[in-house]
Amino acid sequence: MHKTEWLLLVISLPGPTKAARxxxxxxxxxxxxxxxxxxVYLLPNSPSASAQFATQAAEVVASGGSAETIAFGDGDATQQQRLLALFDRGDQHARLIERAQAVRAGIGKGTDADVRRRLATLRREAAALSAIDFFPGPAAAQxxxxLGDAEAALAAVADGGEPRARQGSVPRRDIARYQKRLWATRRNLWVDRVxxxxxxxRFIDAQARFRWLRQPEDCPKTAVGFDFDGAEFSHVGxxxxxxxxxxxxxLDKDPALVRLGTVVHALDVGGAPAAEAAGLAAIMAGYRAKGLSDDALLVEASGVFDALHAAFQGAEDSTS
Incomplete structure (x- = not known):
């Protein structure tokens, strides 16, 4: 087990110091x-912990008390487990998860603005918790x-026009017929569309041009539609x-693209969780919060998808 270096703050305050305490x-x-x-208080040893304890020690001394900071390493495994247990944030994560799930369950039952405020509050509280979650476990990822699921669900409702899956097989297409084309989808891009x-x-039509539609009915007859009801390419099964x-x-012969597809799938319609889904949802929510146009969002997000694809390729190469 990895050993941890610790910093201890030992203080003593005189009796009539309720406000200082x-x-x-x-x-x-x-x-x-x-x-x-x-x-007696404990933090994992770090420059920020040292600065924090030094500040508190100075205040204790100024209030007429005494304070010492002591650095030490782990003892045996039993002591290490006992010290690590002091920093278990599982219950705090669980409460925030419950609230995030409640927000998601309430989407569509109130105003979008209220949901956004509640999600923004949860994001702030999650960030504050992350700052003191010195030993993050599975609950942090959960x-x-x-939060990512709730943000994706809100985006889907706010956007409207989510396509219904049609049944049947997916026919293979001749990529030569799809060069230098105009492609069209619904505006206000979210994960599946971007x-x-x-x-x-990147992989089909390097000179593709895009049109972002106010509604599917605005799709030009010469355009290749995607991700809306009646589009040439949309949800199937x-x-x-x-x-x-x-x-x-x-392109499903490329394992890295297939793995990326599982991340997109998890964010768009749910299902099996993907480790990278929450991070991608947070990035997409950040782009939306910045008020980027769809053209600018595609440019920004393309770098993220390039990086994910490269990382997945690297993971495949390392196991082959």
Whole structure:
């Protein structure tokens, strides 16, 4: 087990210092310090922990008390487990996950603005928790997934016009017939549409032009439509548009693209979780919060999809 270096703050305050004790308690709680007992506090040793404890020690001394900081390493495995348990944030993560799930369940029952405010509050609280989550475990990833799912669900409702999956097989297409084409999809891009546009430009039609539609009925007759009802390429069976494009142009022979498809699928329609889904959802939510145009969003997000594809290729290469 990895050994941890620790920093201990040992303080003693005189009796009539209730206000000073309250200030100290609040500051230590915000720092994420664990309490071994009254007057003895613990943090993983780091420059920020040293600075935090130095500040609190100075305040204690100014209030007429005494304070010492002591650095030490782990003892045996039993002691290490006991110290690490002081920093278990599982219950705090669980409460935020429950709230994120409640927000998602309430989407469509109130105003979008209210949901966005609640999600923004949860994001701030999650960030504050992350700052003191010195030993993150599975619960941290589960919280990020829950927030990403709620943000994706809100985006889908706010956008409207989500395509209904049609049944049947996915026919193979001749890529030569899809060069230098105009491609069209619904505006206000979200994960499946922006991923599909990236895939089109990177692997299908390098000179593709895009038109973002106010509504599907605005699609020009000469354009190749994707990700809306009646489009040439849209959801089929259990596949989202990105996965349909992979199958249509025989790109599903690329394991890295297939793996990327599982991330897009998880964010667009749910299903099996993907480790990278929560991070991608947070990035997409950030782009939307910045108010980027769809053209600018595609440019920005293309770098993210390039990086994910390269990382997945690297993972495949390392196992072959």
């Amino acid at each position: 309250m200030r100290l308690w609040r500051a230590l709680r915000l720092s994420g310090a664990g309490a071994l007992r009254d007057g 919280l990020e997934q829950a 991923a599909s546009a990236w895939l089109i430009r 259990g596949r989202v548009t990105f996965e349909v494009l992979l199958a249509s142009f025989s």
